[in-house]
C-alpha cells in the first residue's frame with residue numbers, strides 16, 4: 762500500500778523519468794572529483810529539463826560547487842552554496858530517477874560537519890576521501906541523432922525504427938561530444 766502511494770508521488774515529481782544525458786555525464790564527472798566540469802554538465806541538464814526534476818539537478822550541481830569551494834579552501838563559499846542547495850535537495854524521495862538522493866544528502870551533511878569542525882582556519886586540511894560518489898542506476902532512452910525518434914536497444918545494438926540509423930551502445934562518445 763505504502764509502496765503504491767510512494768510510487769504515485771514519485772511519478773508526480775517526475776522521479777520515474779530518465780536521467781538527462783548531460784546529467785549522467787555530470788554525475789560521472791562528480792564521481793571523478795571534477796566538480797567544476799560536473800557543475801557545467803548539470804547546469805546544461807537543468808537548463809533543458811522542463812519538468813520539476815530540473816531542481817534536483819540544480820541541487821546536485823550546487824553540491825558540486827560546494828565541494829569545489831572546499832577543494833579551494835573557500836570556507837565561506839562552501840557554507841553559502843551548501844545552504845542554498847538544501848532547498849533544492851530536501852523534498853525528493855530517497856531515490857529519484859535512479860539517483861540515491863538520500864545517500865547524497867547524508868554524505869554532503871557529513872562533509873559539511875567536517876568543514877565546520879575544521880573551521881575557516883583549517884579547511885585546507887580537509888580530507889577529500891570524505892567526498893563520496895553519487896550512486897545511481899541508469900535507465901536510458903536513445904534518441905536518434907538523425908531523425909529524433911526514440912531508438913530501440915537490443916544486446917547493445919541500437920536501432921532507429923524510423924530511419925534505420927544504428928550504432929553500438931559501447932560507442933557512448935557520440936552522445937557526449
Ligand SMILES: [Zn+2]
Nearest residue numbers: 905908921924
Ligand atoms: Zn532515426
